Amino acid sequence: MAVLTVRDLTVDLMTGLGALRAVDGVSFSIDPGETVTIIGESGSGKSTTAMALLRLLPDDLAVIGGHAEIAGRDVIGSRRHVAALRGRTVALIPQDPMTALNPIATIGRQMTEAIRLSHRGVSKAQARERVLDLLRAVHLSQPERRLKSYPHQLSGGMLQRVLIAMALSAEADLIVADEPTSALDVTVQAGILDLLLEIQERTGAAMLLITHDLGVARLMSDRVHVMQSGRFVESGAVEDVIDRPQHPYTRKLLAALPKLGSWDDPGTPAVPRPQVMKEGV
Amino acid sequence: MPRYLLKRLLQTVLTAWFTVTVVFVLLRMAPGDPAVNYAPPNPSSEQLAAVRHEFGLDQPVLGQYLTYLQHLLRGDIGESFQFRQSALQVVLDRLPYTITLAVAAIAVTALLAIPLGVWMARRGNTAGELGANIATIAGQSMPDFWIGFVLLIVFAVNLQWFPPSGFTSMSSIVLPCLTIVILQVALVSRLVRREMVTNLNAPYVTIARSRGVSERRLTWRYAFANSSIPVVTALGTRFAAMLNGVVIVEVVFKWPGVGELVVDALERRDFPLIQATVLVTVVLALLVQLLVDMLYPLMDPRVRLQEARR
Numbered sequence: 001m002a003v004l005t006v007r008d009l010t011v012d013l014m015t016g017l018g019a020l021r022a023v024d025g026v027s028f029s030i031d032p033g034e035t036v037t038i039i040g041e042s043g044s045g046k047s048t049t050a051m052a053l054l055r056l057l058p059d060d061l062a063v064i065g066g067h068a069e070i071a072g073r074d075v076i077g078s079r080r081h082v083a084a085l086r087g088r089t090v091a092l093i094p095q096d097p098m099t100a101l102n103p104i105a106t107i108g109r110q111m112t113e114a115i116r117l118s119h120r121g122v123s124k125a126q127a128r129e130r131v132l133d134l135l136r137a138v139h140l141s142q143p144e145r146r147l148k149s150y151p152h153q154l155s156g157g158m159l160q161r162v163l164i165a166m167a168l169s170a171e172a173d174l175i176v177a178d179e180p181t182s183a184l185d186v187t188v189q190a191g192i193l194d195l196l197l198e199i200q201e202r203t204g205a206a207m208l209l210i211t212h213d214l215g216v217a218r219l220m221s222d223r224v225h226v227m228q229s230g231r232f233v234e235s236g237a238v239e240d241v242i243d244r245p246q247h248p249y250t251r252k253l254l255a256a257l258p259k260l261g262s263w264d265d266p267g268t269p270a271v272p273r274p275q276v277m278k279e280g281v
Numbered sequence: 282m283p284r285y286l287l288k289r290l291l292q293t294v295l296t297a298w299f300t301v302t303v304v305f306v307l308l309r310m311a312p313g314d315p316a317v318n319y320a321p322p323n324p325s326s327e328q329l330a331a332v333r334h335e336f337g338l339d340q341p342v343l344g345q346y347l348t349y350l351q352h353l354l355r356g357d358i359g360e361s362f363q364f365r366q367s368a369l370q371v372v373l374d375r376l377p378y379t380i381t382l383a384v385a386a387i388a389v390t391a392l393l394a395i396p397l398g399v400w401m402a403r404r405g406n407t408a409g410e411l412g413a414n415i416a417t418i419a420g421q422s423m424p425d426f427w428i429g430f431v432l433l434i435v436f437a438v439n440l441q442w443f444p445p446s447g448f449t450s451m452s453s454i455v456l457p458c459l460t461i462v463i464l465q466v467a468l469v470s471r472l473v474r475r476e477m478v479t480n481l482n483a484p485y486v487t488i489a490r491s492r493g494v495s496e497r498r499l500t501w502r503y504a505f506a507n508s509s510i511p512v513v514t515a516l517g518t519r520f521a522a523m524l525n526g527v528v529i530v531e532v533v534f535k536w537p538g539v540g541e542l543v544v545d546a547l548e549r550r551d552f553p554l555i556q557a558t559v560l561v562t563v564v565l566a567l568l569v570q571l572l573v574d575m576l577y578p579l580m581d582p583r584v585r586l587q588e589a590r591r
Binding site: 054056060083086087088090091092094096099100101102103104105106113114117118150152163166170 | 405406483484485487488489490491492493494502503506507580581582583
């Protein structure tokens with residue numbers, strides 16, 4: 001049975017200019033152990049889709065319609081269902097690790113809190129042991145020392161490892177990774193992606209990945225959905241979509257990727273092609 | 282930390298010195314002759330000159346100032362013209378009343394403004410929030426002397442629930458305190474709301490919500506804890522300002538604090554008493570500020586780091 005099923009999801013965002021349909025009737029599903037990626041440029045509605053499914057959009061700013069189930073529980077009709085799923089069945093890996101943790105609480109305290117939320121009745125000492133295990137599992141150096149650190153004392157890559165460890169602590173069936181590497185340095189990105197692959201292999205969790213990066217999508221996904229203006233314009237296995245794109249928008253996305261070529265190659269334009277897909281982050 | 286403290290104490294001394302200097306000069310530039318108030322009725326010019334000589338007012342201003350500083354350094358703040366006793370003692374006799382009023386007012390303000398501000402932040406765009414919004418704007422727009430008179434007429438004159446003026450029993454504090462609190466709650470609750478809205482919408486709160494952290498915990502342990510620096514700063518600043526004498530409120534209710542004292546001293550041109558009041562309240566206010574600053578590292582670890590680097 002699919003971990004996530006979405007049918008005709010719509011999201012209307014209330015803006016100063018009136019309602020704006022950010023997500024316009026998308027349908028997809030994710031099976032256990034599978035990674036499904038929504039790819040698209042800024043403003044295509046991909047992050048809004050993920051946040052709507054987790055019900056993390058404010059009620060007075062977003063109206064959600066359609067049907068969606070996580071682990072068989074309706075998440076559109078009932079906000080309480082979602083609250084019960086959080087920290088247990090679903091986990092979120094956020095876009096910007098630098099702003100994703102409480103700035104005035106230590107890493108240890110925030111991780112202990114996360115563990116005790118998903119496993120009731122765990123003692124403080126047990127939770128601390130578990131925190132250290134998790135920090136080792138995400139290959140964070142000197143985990144004992146990090147427990148006493150505050151978020152501002154860690155780098156973006158280290159913080160993303162902490163956040164992945166928190167997501168792991170929930171032992172979730174579905175991990176939602178919203179642009180998990182876009183705020184990180186290129187050199188750090190590869191390490192985080194490796195870690196996500198490793199964790200998924202170990203836990204068998206399903207993953208909903210949101211990205212604007214075709215390289216990331218190619219590496220991580222089983223299936224992809226290409227999103228434009230709130231709709232899926234092309235869907236399929238990752239190899240098919242990226243190697244044999246059918247829709248003109250997908251072709252344009254692919255063409256926007258900068259190509260590596262010899263500097264002397266007369267066929268290469270002197271000016272690099274503009275990177276249409278660049279996120280405005 | 283000791284070095285930081287030393288630096289701050291030096292700053293406090295310099296600020297106090299600057300303030301008393303300004304007050305000293307302004308008093309002597311202002312029109313009006315103190316001697317008139319302290320000489321017999323219809324004084325002759327000899328009698329006036331005698332009073333001036335007694336108070337040292339016949340000296341050049343610079344000479345008076347140097348004498349004043351010299352005395353200050355010895356811990357002598359001067360003798361009140363009207364009470365004929367140590368001005369410091371007169372101020373210290375009145376100070377407990379002002380401190381009591383200020384402590385009561387700031388405590389009630391915090392107890393009301395924090396829950397109200399948090400509630401307004403959580404209830405964005407509802408009728409209740411709109412009502413609270415209008416009430417707090419009204420509260421901060423009404424002049425305090427007017428609020429004072431209205432409370433006086435309603436609760437002291439018509440209903441006779443509380444004494445109208447002076448300090449007769451503990452219930453005397455209710456009306457002056459309430460007058461201050463109405464304005465302060467309006468101001469502080471709006472600050473709390475603004476900080477809370479910012480923090481409740483911050484990514485770390487959303488991400489924590491995704492981990493299943495309860496709304497109550499998100500509100501207090503996350504958003505409110507992160508709003509505490511500006512809120513405590515505001516409360517500290519307002520408390521310090523109240524120690525300078527909540528002048529208008531004290532005058533309206535004849536509350537025997539330093540605010541009422543200083544107005545009286547100004548009318549009588551009691552220079553040493555005015556100077557003493559200003560000096561005492563400025564030092565107190567600066568110490569409160571210092572105390573608030575020392576609380577910052579407890580509220581935010583990022584401040585701790587900067588301190589260590591300094």
